[in-house]
Amino acid sequence: MKFKFLPHTADIKFQAFGKNFKEVFENSALALFKIFYDRKVKEKKLFKIKVKGNDFESLLYNFLEEFLVLFDSKNFLPSKIKNLRLNEKKFKINTEVLGDDSKNYKLSEYVKAITYNEMFVKKIKNKFISQVVVDV
Secondary structure (H helix, E strand, O other), X not given: OOEEEEOXXXXXXXXXXXXXXXXXXXXXXXXXXXXXXXXXXXXXXXXXXXXXXXXXXXXXXXXXHHHHHHHHHHXXXXXXXXXXXXXXXXXXXXXXEEEEEHHHXXXXXXXXXXXXXXXXXXXXXXXXXXXXXXXX
């Protein structure tokens, strides 16, 4: 399982899983994409993303926030993460994201913001997990 949605009173909460931190970040992005639009999005456009943080939580926040910026400023609906490179010591991500113009789709939800509310990124035994609440 890459991610799962959890009950939340007013917003949308999910957990993402992976065999390492890199995979957790990729699957967190895929969960966010699923909130935007729950069907297949064509891969017509490509954007490069570079983000950094002070720890895993701020890095995840900044990473996911970048997709909201692309959505709001470029009308970009993301579909797939490509070539994600995560520097765990410097808390940096470089990646590419594929997607299409959001005007070509009827969106499922409008995500207003990523929040730090209940957010975590951690390793529990041999499992890597993140949790995110998004404001809709």
